[in-house]
Amino acid sequence: MKNTIVTLQDQKRRGEKITMITAYDYSMAKLLDQTGVNCLLVGDSLGMVMLGYEDTVSVTMEDMIHHGAAVAKGTRDALVVVDMPFLSYHISVEEAVRNAGRLMREAHAQAVKLEGGSSVLNQVRAIVNSGIPVMGHLGLTPQSVHAFGGFKVQGNTVEQAEQILADANALEEAGAFALVLECVPRGLAKRITDEIAIPTIGIGAGVDTDGQVLVYQDALGMFEGFQPKFVKRFGDIGTQIKNGIMDYCDAVKANEFPTIEHSFKGSQELERLY
Ligand SMILES: Nc1nc(=O)c2c([nH]1)NC[C@@H]1CN(c3ccc(C(=O)N[C@@H](CCC(=O)O)C(=O)O)cc3)CN21
Ligand SMILES: CC(C)C(=O)C(=O)O
Numbered sequence: 001m002k003n004t005i006v007t008l009q010d011q012k013r014r015g016e017k018i019t020m021i022t023a024y025d026y027s028m029a030k031l032l033d034q035t036g037v038n039c040l041l042v043g044d045s046l047g048m049v050m051l052g053y054e055d056t057v058s059v060t061m062e063d064m065i066h067h068g069a070a071v072a073k074g075t076r077d078a079l080v081v082v083d084m085p086f087l088s089y090h091i092s093v094e095e096a097v098r099n100a101g102r103l104m105r106e107a108h109a110q111a112v113k114l115e116g117g118s119s120v121l122n123q124v125r126a127i128v129n130s131g132i133p134v135m136g137h138l139g140l141t142p143q144s145v146h147a148f149g150g151f152k153v154q155g156n157t158v159e160q161a162e163q164i165l166a167d168a169n170a171l172e173e174a175g176a177f178a179l180v181l182e183c184v185p186r187g188l189a190k191r192i193t194d195e196i197a198i199p200t201i202g203i204g205a206g207v208d209t210d211g212q213v214l215v216y217q218d219a220l221g222m223f224e225g226f227q228p229k230f231v232k233r234f235g236d237i238g239t240q241i242k243n244g245i246m247d248y249c250d251a252v253k254a255n256e257f258p259t260i261e262h263s264f265k266g267s268q269e270l271e272r273l274y
């Protein structure tokens, strides 16, 4: 069944956990969608897991549209949310609305996600007013990695925690339909989840958020760059890929692949000649 922003909000009301996983291309989106996962996130983490960058800062609108459109094509049931990349919503409210609109029109997103609290409230209001659902993202907001001095847990001082709580309330007030909480202490995530009416989706935010999100390469053992503490491996697809392709290479070298079943017989006319 098609998931919408309304079904996600109903899940919070009913106390039913929300599931979200990243997706970046057509064939993977098609597989992931068949699992019944509620939400596919075309994350700007694609810069790191698909393009090999050190962080997400270099990701462009064109990258997000390219991958977003592929995911939308492969998805039937999940809600497709596309990240707004660094600097696509900071320069002006107008640019933010234009870029959110491009993600809807050109990537066929059903909602957009952007990072930050008090500094982006005008943008959130304007995008929501144009009819585009907005998901917020607080805590470790990776587009600010250089301001944070690394990918570090956020909200560990009382002052920081109060700011994140205030930002969560302000995002709800500005019209966000849901909120990602990344790398914050679990008590803070619980407090926010209890205090706001919109669903919270955690990544490294403990067990009490209304839902969870992971990068699929982390969940399936397909990314060898780093493994944050919040990741659990639910599969070992990296090993399966390597073993499968080693078997393929061995079979080619041993003349065991292809066999006659994988070959095309020529026409009768051609069979006489070759
Ligand atoms: N593959 C992948 N998975 C992710 O979860 C992810 C990305 N890429 N790219 C974008 C951001 C970056 N993220 C990250 C990256 C590293 C840590 C990390 O190493 N965290 C340390 C905690 C460091 C500290 O607070 O001192 C950890 O041990 O979890 C956390 C989030 C989350 N996002
Ligand atoms: C990790 C999630 C929340 C994200 O923003 C991304 O994948 O880009």
Ligand SMILES: [Mg+2]
Binding pocket: 043, 044, 045, 083, 142
């Ligand atoms: Mg992101």
